[in-house]
Amino acid sequence: MILSRRHLLGVGAGLSTPALAQPTWPRGPVRLVAPYAPGGTVDAVCRLVQPGLQSELGVPVVVENRPxxxxxxxxxxxxRSAPDGQTFVLVFDSHVTNPALMPNRGFDSARDLAPVTLIGTTPMLVVTPAPRRWQSLPEVFEAAKRSEPEAISCASNGNGTLTHLVLAQIQKALGVSFLHVPYSGGGPLATAAASNQTDLALGAAALSGHVATGLVRALAQTGAERSGKYPNLVTLAECGVPGINAVSFTGVLAPIATPEPILRQFRAALVKVVEQPTISQRLRDGLGFDLLMSEPAAFGRFIDVQTETWARVVRENRVRID
Structure with missing residues (x-):
């Protein structure tokens, strides 16, 4: 029913907008909002596709960080922006965890935002800075069991994010307590991990570069199965923590009443950009994404399922962000 409402709103807006009879879009600079700090995964994706989108659309595309x-x-x-096709947002996994943690966010995804496309998904990584002694995640777990509560720190990319919820699941499964250190996004988290400011870090693609340079050591991945980018990296289940299947993602949304033909045109332009070999390689190899470029309805279903899944995790683990 959520999807039906979303779909009908989009179609209705498209049929009732006289401007669609004239090829006037885009009418000026297009804003691509990254609602997170610079240096994180969403910021990286925005800046990677921005030049190509600008070329495809024929107008300036401005990346705007609003963390x-x-x-x-x-x-x-x-x-709250005008539904004129001039503003889009790239969302991350916190988009599906926030509803259960922040009931007064000021918007409802199904009611206020139209899905455009799910760009891709990637499992998150559990890493430790290179100077730390641990060579495997079970070693960390054993150390945590022998230590006082919160003796071992684990950084996440923010309170209420998917990384925070995965940490809560790990703690409940093992009966241990890590010191949770939330950062303001993937960029600051990756910097902290690379500069040896935490024992562990849970994050997504922003950590990949530091894994490649050896500044951090990957201990596990959070997907149900091993990823194509890290085929030799064990899953949490293989480390003795079954039942967790957490994948980070990024996708594009627009204000709900944005005319459907505009959404289709924007998505088509973005697909062309992502299909460029250099771009797709950087998204796959550099950021670790399995590229999907889904249809809008599929992205809507993905959001709904993920939101329900993580709301259940919040309830079962009694997660709070205050």
Whole structure:
């Protein structure tokens, strides 16, 4: 029913907008909002596709970082923007964890935002800075069991993010307590991990570069199965923590009443950009994404399922962000 409402709103907006009779879009600079700090995964994807989108659309495409409140501030601003096709937002996994943790976010995804495409998914990584002694995640778990509560720190990319919820699941499964250190996004998290400021870090693609350079050591991945980028990296289940299947993602949304032909045109332009060999290689090899470029309805279903899944995790683990 959520998808039906979303779909009908989009179609209705398209049929009722006289401007669609004239090829006037885009009418000026297009804003691509990254609702997270610079240096993280969403920021990296925005800046990777920006030149190609600019070329395809024939107008300037401006990447605008609007971090705050786990991505909700920038996303809420887009939800309130005019539905004229001049504003889009790239969301991250916190988009599906925030509803259960922040009931007063100022917007509802199904009611206020139209899905454009799910760009791709990637399992998250559990890493430790290179100077730390641990060579495997079970070693860390054993150390945590022998230590006082919160003696071992684990950084996430923010309170209420998917990394925070995965940490909560690990702690409940093992009966241990790590010191949770939330950062304001993937960029600051990756910097902290690379500079040896934490024992462990849970994050997505922003950590990949530091794994490649050897500044951090990957101990496990959070997907149900091993990823194509890290085929030799064990899963949490293989480390004795079954039942976790957490994948980071990034996708594009627009204000709900944005005319459907505009959404289709924007998506087509983005698909062309992502299909360029240099871009797709950087998304796959550099950021670790399995590229999907889904249809809007499929992205809508993905959001709905993920939101329900992580709301259950929040309830079962009694996660709070205050």
């Amino acid at each position: 705050g409140a786990g991505g909700t501030m920038g996303t809420a601003a887009v939800a």
